[in-house]
Amino acid sequence: MKRFAFKMQLKPGFEKEYEKRHAELWPELRSRISYSGVRNYSIFWDKDTNILFGYQEVEGDSNSQDADAADEITRKWWIIWLTLWK
Numbered sequence: 001m002k003r004f005a006f007k008m009q010l011k012p013g014f015e016k017e018y019e020k021r022h023a024e025l026w027p028e029l030r031s032r033i034s035y036s037g038v039r040n041y042s043i044f045w046d047k048d049t050n051i052l053f054g055y056q057e058v059e060g061d062s063n064s065q066d067a068d069a070a071d072e073i074t075r076k077w078w079i080i081w082l083t084l085w086k
Helices: 015-023 027-035 064-069 072-081
Strands: 002-009 038-046 051-058
Touching: 027 038, 027 072
Parallel strands: none
Antiparallel strands: 002 051, 038 051
């Protein structure tokens, strides 16, 4: 099992959009995450600083973030999210 962590800065003014998007995580994206070997995926939001800290546990040899980058569903999700990050 590999572990990965990441940190992102949420743009000011996009807090409600962030909450909405994660409340409506696409079922096909959830399936893709599981398919790529992710067994534990959490994102923590420090609302005082708007910093997001993500953590994944991934089975197998692949880096889930790299493997998902080639997937059309994940690319569509990232295009939406690129507007929210600094």
